[in-house]
Amino acid sequence: xxxxxxxxxxxxxxxxxxxxxxxxxxxxxxxxxxxxxxxxxxxxxxxxxxxxxxxxxxxxxxxxxxxxxxxxxxxxxxxxxxxxxxxxxxxxxxxxxxxxxxxxxxxxxxxxxxxxxxxxxxxxxxxxxxxxxxxxxxxxx
Amino acid sequence: xxxxxxxxxxxxxxxxxxxxxxxxxxxxxxxxxxxxxxxxxxxxxxxxxxxxxxxxxxxxxxxxxxxxxxxxxxxxxxxxxxxxxxxxxxxxxxxxxxxxxxxxxxxxxxxxxxxxxxxxxxxxxxxxxxxxxxxxxxxxx
Numbered sequence: 001x002x003x004x005x006x007x008x009x010x011x012x013x014x015x016x017x018x019x020x021x022x023x024x025x026x027x028x029x030x031x032x033x034x035x036x037x038x039x040x041x042x043x044x045x046x047x048x049x050x051x052x053x054x055x056x057x058x059x060x061x062x063x064x065x066x067x068x069x070x071x072x073x074x075x076x077x078x079x080x081x082x083x084x085x086x087x088x089x090x091x092x093x094x095x096x097x098x099x100x101x102x103x104x105x106x107x108x109x110x111x112x113x114x115x116x117x118x119x120x121x122x123x124x125x126x127x128x129x130x131x132x133x134x135x136x137x138x139x140x141x
Numbered sequence: 142x143x144x145x146x147x148x149x150x151x152x153x154x155x156x157x158x159x160x161x162x163x164x165x166x167x168x169x170x171x172x173x174x175x176x177x178x179x180x181x182x183x184x185x186x187x188x189x190x191x192x193x194x195x196x197x198x199x200x201x202x203x204x205x206x207x208x209x210x211x212x213x214x215x216x217x218x219x220x221x222x223x224x225x226x227x228x229x230x231x232x233x234x235x236x237x238x239x240x241x242x243x244x245x246x247x248x249x250x251x252x253x254x255x256x257x258x259x260x261x262x263x264x265x266x267x268x269x270x271x272x273x274x275x276x277x278x279x280x281x282x
Contacts, residue, residue, distance in 0.1 A: 028261030120169030
């Protein structure tokens with residue numbers, strides 16, 4: 001399993017992106033830039049896009065990126081909260097890689113559009129944390 | 142100066158918000174929810190709204206909320222990156238309070254729409270960090 005390593009994160013060493021919508025230079029990236037970015041699995045399949053970014057109010061940390069999977073896994077439109085440290089930016093692809101198998105994604109906590117509205121309560125948060133903790137990703141919040 | 146205290150942050154103890162656009166329950170808030178939220182000063186003036194959220198790629202922390210001030214201070218449409226810990230959510234107002242004087246805001250680093258595109262490089266980041274550090278807010282990234 002690949003874990004996040006800032007020293008080898010190409011997104012930290014890129015040049016300024018010139019785009020009318022977004023801001024991305026150096027150390028920071030805007031949530032606008034993150035949203036809509038594609039997500040790829042380890043064999044290069046385009047799984048979906050980032051729908052939103054969930055912030056822990058207390059610590060000010062990004063807890064999860066919420067990805068919408070447009071039915072790729074045969075489960076309809078579902079939203080997967082993925083811990084920020086599961087994502088690695090791939091400059092060549094211009095998107096995020098996640099190092100999870102299809103099976104791991106199928107088993108991951110996911111929500112319908114309606115359910116997502118209530119995502120973030122402590123119970124759901126614990127569920128997601130526990131799942132990815134079991135895969136070796138330390139909790140972020 | 143009021144510093145952020147999670148124990149007294151009313152946004153941490155609120156009930157679920159039911160809204161078709163946003164998700165906010167318990168510990169987490171989505172960047173979609175943060176964006177467009179009003180910002181008030183200590184005497185209740187509506188200064189502007191949150192335009193975007195800047196994330197530190199390495200740590201996954203929210204570094205700044207970028208607020209657009211629609212000319213309230215007589216400086217035209219300007220964008221102010223404000224450290225996340227400068228903001229306190231006020232449930233009654235449904236917006237963020239900032240405990241800064243008009244003079245402190247006037248002197249704070251701000252950017253035009255064009256300049257904002259490049260905000261986030263280490264030099265600008267340091268400039269903002271130093272300014273709010275001087276006001277007693279510890280750096281977030």
